[in-house]
Amino acid sequence: MQDVTAYRLGLVAFKWRSDLRKLKEFIMKKVVGFFLIGLIVSSASLFAGGAKEAPEAAVAAEVGNEAPQLAALVARGELPPLEQRLPSEPLVVEPVDRIGEYGGTWRRAVLGGADGANMTRTxxxxxxxxWAPDWSGVIPDIAKSFTVNDDSTAFTFQLREGMKWSDGHPFTSADIRFWFEAVFSNPDLTTGSRDVAGVELVDVEVHDEYSLTFRFAGPSGLFLQTLASPGLGADVVSHPRHYFEQFHAEYNPNIDEVLRAEDFGDWVDLFDHKNDQTANVEQPTLNGWVVTNPYDGTTTEVRFERNPYYWKVDTEGNQLPYLDRVVFDVLQDAEVVLLRTLDGQYDLIGRHVANAANRPVLFQSMDRGNYRFLEEVSDSSTAMALHYNFNHQDPVKREIIENKDFRVGLSHAINRDEINDLIFAGLAEPWQVAPLRTSAFFDEEFAKQFTEYDVDFANEHLDLAGYTQRDSQGYRLGPDGNRISLMIELINSDEQIAALELIQGYWREVGVHMDFRPMDRSLLWERKGNLLHDVMVWQGTGGLNPIMTPVRWIPVAGGAHHGIGWSNWYNNPDHALAVEPPAPVKRKLELYDAVRSVGDPRRQHELMTEILEISRESFRLTGIVIPPPGYKVVRNDFHNVPEVMPGSWNYPTPGPTNPEQYFTTRGR
Incomplete structure (x- = not known):
């Protein structure tokens, strides 16, 4: 067993530099220097030859300063001194540019009532x-160190002695054990499989207050990467026992009294209601800021204030975060987000505003808004993917969608070059939902199949699909004798709406009626979850890292918009909306289970390659173009933000860049 300071995950270094312009002019401007980004194509070198150590971490001086507001509370005896609030070994964060200044607000925006991912990322x-800031590996965070046994079935973590929740209560191994036995292992709170990254989590064994081991039934080749990504990683460390046991029937014999006081009829509903770090202002947290104005559908502003017990410091020992608070405007229209960004109201923002359509107007207003652009290297396999619903509640729609010739014909009917020129300023490239050139899984045939604009070929495939009969307006008739008509659903996105307007005309030319309907994310998620959508538009993720972001090809989670029923079946065959998948999809699920249960990175790569080959043959999703170079907007007085960063959900941009060391000089 080897002590692991950091996992340098075996990766292919991606150098985002000026010579990549040879690949279809993908770079809008020259990026000076090199940006190394791990592609995490597998867990290569993760276990082969033993773990590798990262460069030495920054070392802090003695305990330094704290925010003036906290110092005032200490002076009044309302808060313990800083040295009593920090762990004995706080995590030391090296600022991107320089030691920051305390104070100020990070202003952002969320769109609608289901944009919690915005907060997950920030x-x-x-x-x-x-994840390391450059996405080159997995490094310690709340845990000060960890070790892995030789067959990757046991992962031991050392916690930071003296670390505290935001309410001042000690954080220990008991809190993680509580998550395991009270939440993860409780069938009322966690339905379906008890697997983590595809392997059964057998136990979380506590050795002492600050040491514990996760034990698996077999090799868990993706456990550390899963812990570093959104989802499980946050769940493990967001259930303080001293707070949540009062809402749990197995821990509180007086739960009925609590239910009456909270006006809930069921303890499970109450527990779930309380378990929300964006809406529950009473929930203790380990995050740098604590929610004080909740994201609960009733407010126009969500507010997070500094956590006085935060456990990170800069290299001079000053407690982080530098910023007093983070404020999210709750808006309903992306156009309003754009207007406020143009006015310089937002300090660092990309979500809902930093798209190709907005780039020219944002560029023109840089002086007025006092901001600049940052580069974002996207891992999206396509800027927009058409996710046909293969589990549609309507059997006629389902039959049409399942016809591969139908999908191939519609793909050939799309003029991707025109979409690229008119919407993406010629900076993109026709592409299916397939790994990018910079991925070790790149497959030219997969990426380019059926992307040629050819109306004759499109009509030929639609005829082969059996839909040769047309109505008086020239639209093709389906198996029920009625006009084939597809409704495409999406959240508000100017560039995607513009592309769909063009696609609507392309498909009309080959006799297929289509309309589209933008909607709030919460409504879209509701319709998707009930298998009611015909086609859904979403980005094609996993372009760099299909093993860690596989849902565009394998229905293992709710992000598999094309196969929600299949995903339900995979995770819980008794789900009310579970749909047993066909043999090729089952084979992919079996292969991915194998990917997650082997420790050999070469074998993982072979298995994932077979999955992608099946996906290429099945051709279930339709891609349009590779995203053009990404960007974010940052005010010139907002500091310590990297000039280039990855853009991914798996690497929840910008979270791994340590927002706690951002600071502002606005108004100073």
């Missing part, structure tokens, strides 16, 4: 382990 990224 204020909620604190895990046992985390």
């Amino acid at each position: 204020v909620l990224y604190n895990m046992l382990v985390r």
